[in-house]
Amino acid sequence: MSGSSPRFRRPASLYPSVADQLPGDPDPGTASDLAHSSASALLDGVFHSEDPEVVQRVLTLAAREGLGDLATLWSRAPATTLPGALWRLYVLHTWVQRAGDDVVLRYRQGSRTVPGLRYLSGLSEPPDVDEVRRTMDDILRGAFTGDLGMALIRAGAVATIVAHGTAHLADSSPEEGLTAQAERLLSTGEELVAAGRHAEAGTLD
Template identity: 35%
Template sequence: MARDHRRPLLQPTANFDWIIGSDDPGAAHRIAQETSWALLDRVRGSAGAGPGTTGADPALVDRVVKLAAGSGIDDIAELWADAGQHSLAGQLWRIYLLHRIAEGDPEGTADLFRIGQENSRSIHPVVAGVAEPVSPDSISALCDTILRGVFAGDLAIALERASSYCRIMALGAASLADDRDPLDAEHAGRLTTRALHYTSFADDLHAGARRWRDGTLD
């Protein structure tokens, strides 16, 4: 069982002030685990295939992606926000939050990715999976692809792709922070913090992929 219940801190805008209240943290943890595995099993098994396969009903996957793009699973996602990074709930929350951030700030997200891609030497953009040229639409499509991969593909690959995406975003935020530092140190500081948060998410998602493969994801 996971022991790390720290709340992820990647919140580049004020729109992501998740507030989770519970008198019983243990119960909240159990509910987070149960809902995350139930959702994954339900969608992955929708065409008669079991967890870990690619037999999901495309119509159901479409529905889940559309719900995530709107506010359809906000209540469930809030249950996952405090889950540790070694749990399925924690991994799904990170994927969900990345998707919502891109939806909430498409221009800014595309700009950071573009800058990060220009400064990347070890992360090929194909690994992250974005279409060229980078645009708000292509970033939105990438986030949809990652989310679809969670439910209809190899979860480990989806998590690794999300990890690569976060590393590129971290590079973009760090590079922009360097550019802004002589002009606006406060803004540069916020960008540096954002880069650190994206890096933390990248590490967590990469670890999640490894745990999914070896069967130790809670």
């Protein structure tokens, strides 16, 4: 309807304790509270669950529902908050799953520039597409079931390596937009690492 805000679609397949917090159209004044409470509920619910199906639903959440619902919840949250960190992690994970060949090309280029980050990423040298996708699955799973701080730092390492690889390709490719992509990936990598440090310090709220 003209002049009205877009309808917020409740992601019914989310963990129930998260879905219960989404009453409909979120008031802009409570958007930050909703972002934080939903992210905390999702993380806590999965962390304390022994049901493998719950973990799998979270891993495939963006693939099933798309990033739209998550964007509505979390995309405006600062990087060093829990919803902001989870948003960046899901975006990176989704891109890797969808563009594996491209990610591997960029990763291989970037790993020559920042070899010290390779051990943090957990990838072998050189990785193939299946390994990159499995690794991002493991990182996302680890964020919810293991060490959140380390998972975010590992994701940041992947993004930073790929950023350097993208910058190399920008120098030798006529394709437009690669330089901007490299800058965004580098920013994402730095933000994920910063969020990981906050998680390790217990200050990722």
